[in-house]
Amino acid sequence: MLQTASHIYGVGFTEAMGSWVWDIQRDQVHADDVAAFLFGLDPGQAQSGRSVAEYEAAIHPDDRDAVTAQFRAAAEEGGIFVAEYRTCPRDGSVRWVLERGHFYHDEAGRPRRAHGIIVDITERKLGGDGFASRPARRAEHPLERAADLCMEAREAVRAARKPFLAKLVDMVLLELGRELKTLMDADRRRRLS
Incomplete structure (x- = not known):
């Protein structure tokens, strides 16, 4: 897993960005290698689907209750979920992440599915007091600059x-x-070929 994550971190973007899809009725979160790394899960198992409880267990204990409550409320209400919190992968590290997701309901108003992205912002959090205090830099891609x-x-x-x-x-x-994820995937495919 560390080799995969190291390869992903080397694609030229400041932060690693992962994605996930949650089939709420089956309680299966399908995630890519970056999301798996940030939560300390096996990438193959994460792609096949793990329960949301397995992801929640990797949230830092001081953040877990608040993030879980916010996540569950967004699932019930539908719409956008945004949270900044810490994860504790199994390697003993602590990672800061920014997660954004969107929840969808079925015709009866029940939570059906969700999808989102998760960005490793550890470097930014440890380098200052947050996004606004970070020194400006020249982005490698216009969309990366727009995201910053x-x-x-x-x-x-x-x-x-x-x-x-x-x-x-x-x-x-x-x-x-989503656009940056597409660029990262294309860059990864280009590097592998």
């Missing part, structure tokens, strides 16, 4: 306590994350 700016905007909007604006920024971040 949106993360800074998210912090500013959150500090201003503007929930509607925060949701709008979160939606933009989710779309940017």
Whole structure:
């Protein structure tokens, strides 16, 4: 697993970004190698599907209750979920992550499925007091720069306590994350061929 994660971390992006899909009725979270690494799970098993409880168990004990409650509330209400918290992979490290997801309901209003992205922000958190305090840098790709700016905007909007604006920024971040994930996957395929 560490070789896979090391390879993923070497694709040229500042943070590693993973993705996941949760089949809520079957309680199966299908995640890529980066998400598996951040939660200390075997990549093959994560791709095949693990229970949400296995992911929750890897959340830092000081963050677990709040994140789990926020996650469950988003599942019940539907819509966007955004959280910043720590994970404790089995290697003994502590990772800071920013997770964004979207929950969907069936026709009866029951939670049906969710999908999202998770970004390792450990370097940013350990390098300063958050996104806004991070020194500006030249992004390797325009979408990466846009994501950096949106993360800074998210912090500013959150500090201003503007929930509607925060949701709008979160939606933009989710779309940017999807686009960056596509770029990372293409880069990974190119490196492997």
